[in-house]
Amino acid sequence: MKLMWFHLMPYTELPDDFREQHPSVWVDIHSSLFDPLRAHHMYNDFMDELEFAAECGFDAVCVNEHHSNGYGLMPSPNLIASSLARRTTDTALCVLGNSLALYNPPTRVAEEFAMIDVISGGRLIAGFPVGSPMDTCYAYGQNPSMLRERYLEAHDLVVRAWTEPDTFAFNGRFNQQRYVNIWPRPIQKPRPPIWIPGGGSVETWRWCAQMDHVYCYLSYYGYKAGQATMDGFWEEMDRLGKDRNPYHAGFLQFVGVAETREKAFELYREPAEYFYGRCLHVDPRFAGPPGYTTEETQRRGIQSQVAQAAAASRYESKFQTLAREMDAIVDKGYVIIGSPDEVAAQLKEVAHNLNVGHLMLLLQFGNMNKDLAKYNTKLFAEQVMPQLGDVFSEWEDRWWPKPMDRADRAALPSFQPAAQPGTMAAE
Amino acid sequence: MPEPRTSSIELNGFSCRVWTAGSGPTIGFLAGFGGLPRWIPFLDALARERTVIVPSLPGFPGGERGHTVLDSHLDWVLAVRQLVHKAGLDGADLVGSSAGGSLAAEFAAIWPHQVKRLALIAPWGLFDEADPATDPWAQRAPDVPGLMCADPACWEALKAPPEGQNSPEWPIEQVRASEAAARIFWPLGNTKLEKRLPLITAPTLLIWGGEDRIVPRSYADKFAHGISGKPEIRVIPGAGHLAELDKPDEVAAAILEWLR
Numbered sequence: 272m273k274l275m276w277f278h279l280m281p282y283t284e285l286p287d288d289f290r291e292q293h294p295s296v297w298v299d300i301h302s303s304l305f306d307p308l309r310a311h312h313m314y315n316d317f318m319d320e321l322e323f324a325a326e327c328g329f330d331a332v333c334v335n336e337h338h339s340n341g342y343g344l345m346p347s348p349n350l351i352a353s354s355l356a357r358r359t360t361d362t363a364l365c366v367l368g369n370s371l372a373l374y375n376p377p378t379r380v381a382e383e384f385a386m387i388d389v390i391s392g393g394r395l396i397a398g399f400p401v402g403s404p405m406d407t408c409y410a411y412g413q414n415p416s417m418l419r420e421r422y423l424e425a426h427d428l429v430v431r432a433w434t435e436p437d438t439f440a441f442n443g444r445f446n447q448q449r450y451v452n453i454w455p456r457p458i459q460k461p462r463p464p465i466w467i468p469g470g471g472s473v474e475t476w477r478w479c480a481q482m483d484h485v486y487c488y489l490s491y492y493g494y495k496a497g498q499a500t501m502d503g504f505w506e507e508m509d510r511l512g513k514d515r516n517p518y519h520a521g522f523l524q525f526v527g528v529a530e531t532r533e534k535a536f537e538l539y540r541e542p543a544e545y546f547y548g549r550c551l552h553v554d555p556r557f558a559g560p561p562g563y564t565t566e567e568t569q570r571r572g573i574q575s576q577v578a579q580a581a582a583a584s585r586y587e588s589k590f591q592t593l594a595r596e597m598d599a600i601v602d603k604g605y606v607i608i609g610s611p612d613e614v615a616a617q618l619k620e621v622a623h624n625l626n627v628g629h630l631m632l633l634l635q636f637g638n639m640n641k642d643l644a645k646y647n648t649k650l651f652a653e654q655v656m657p658q659l660g661d662v663f664s665e666w667e668d669r670w671w672p673k674p675m676d677r678a679d680r681a682a683l684p685s686f687q688p689a690a691q692p693g694t695m696a697a698e
Numbered sequence: 699m700p701e702p703r704t705s706s707i708e709l710n711g712f713s714c715r716v717w718t719a720g721s722g723p724t725i726g727f728l729a730g731f732g733g734l735p736r737w738i739p740f741l742d743a744l745a746r747e748r749t750v751i752v753p754s755l756p757g758f759p760g761g762e763r764g765h766t767v768l769d770s771h772l773d774w775v776l777a778v779r780q781l782v783h784k785a786g787l788d789g790a791d792l793v794g795s796s797a798g799g800s801l802a803a804e805f806a807a808i809w810p811h812q813v814k815r816l817a818l819i820a821p822w823g824l825f826d827e828a829d830p831a832t833d834p835w836a837q838r839a840p841d842v843p844g845l846m847c848a849d850p851a852c853w854e855a856l857k858a859p860p861e862g863q864n865s866p867e868w869p870i871e872q873v874r875a876s877e878a879a880a881r882i883f884w885p886l887g888n889t890k891l892e893k894r895l896p897l898i899t900a901p902t903l904l905i906w907g908g909e910d911r912i913v914p915r916s917y918a919d920k921f922a923h924g925i926s927g928k929p930e931i932r933v934i935p936g937a938g939h940l941a942e943l944d945k946p947d948e949v950a951a952a953i954l955e956w957l958r
Binding site: 408409412414415416418421444445555557560561562566569570573 | 701762763765766769835836838866868869872876877878879880881884885
């Protein structure tokens, strides 16, 4: 199976009384909470962590897109991915992803992803989420009633822009371009693998099957809450006559490893409680723009009696009922903690139960500092990873990047930081 | 009052419900945010003196999923044009509230000879940064009734599922109504209607709830200033944004009196 190292890039210094004093971590979080001088260090720490994860041998490093968000400092994950393209060599670069409907024209995404693919020698995984309501409809002002149709059209445009050899005219419902002809073109042929982070909607499952894209369930609520969604996905694949290749799916899981379970509980308690207490403090006002959730999904929710009410989207209900204290966080499976052997055993079980070949691991979360993030990453790489190496080895991963031969790739010069701060200014 | 007669007209391949009640000269009504999942007392009050014709807007209750094929403002305005025509409202007096008020104003601006007189209840379509309208789509669900009406019970009565009704379709229809309005007006409610207001030549009555918590009272002046048809402003005390729900008799009386 593939073990992928995912960073959300949370702002790590939200105040202790954040929940009490501020309505939302997202959309209208106040600018006074953002200190650019501190964020300078956060970004650089986070990028160190991603590079460290690549050095430790993770199969991929993953970044994603959020807007106006105190737990996701990557409005443009492409900027981080382009830097990683120069500071890593063999690791896949998973951008999960660009919310296609937010780009006008969407060929911008085709271009930027092609740049990353070319610079990295063909290591890009191209993720295309619809995007959350907070990011798309509120922070970016997109119309919730047209978001999905725009997204689907933009997807078709990007794929054509990557694959059609000749300049073409795109006469879409929402996008019209007389001359589509992107430069550069991606290294990977016919195109980089496309992965779709989605919620639990049956339309998305069917579409992923039809397009042969990887379906990723990126929930913050762990393997227990994710079971029903992944079961639904595989049942739908059965109905459509698709095989159960575990690499057709991806799943996100928070993990904290230490020498013992007690130690792990102690080490990861604060960052976990910071994440679930402060980072997921989202005002339900921004959870359910009308039209974002399709009527078919609403209908299933109402009929299954799982959803509380038609108006309460999956975001609204989850934010209101989630666990915020470490005992419950661990108990509900949001974060898997333990010794390396315990974590390996649990992750094996999770991989088999969910039938997921691409496991995206959040080993930095909340306000976890760089030392602890590196400790978690290193211990995982040294003692957990070897135990998971041959899981699903009987299956072919058809959705993994196919880079250039290493021998043909550009040599990256080693980077020498300036000897003393201020050298540049002095020159 | 007798039950309204229900018929339907076809628009872009979708069905739109048309209610007709009363007798006398014809008056049309385009409903506001949330649409009309059920008949309301305001329409009875109008029907005492008039033949009231109420076509559903696409996507609003009674309008199926007709909003899904309307991608631009021109699409919406043309849909209203067809709706008015097919419902038999050409050249009639026209009343519109909130979201429907904005579309009634567009119609009166673009086809000035098709509207005799125009009554607008807190119409949408403008946005003033200095006095922003409330965002109806960024609210906690329990706050919505008190934003739409001065008396939250009026909105709740409009939206409550009928006795014994527990199909998932009812709540889905109410979300769809909100989506249809969003499709036209997201994110600010600003359709640049301001540019077209001078084209409105029909005599115009502007009605505003004295307790409108969605569209500020200052917008009445902006509409009055822009419209060419010598608009008159009437504020209904004790009424909220959907004034016709809070004070059906007072709003109907204000309109009927002005039309006489």
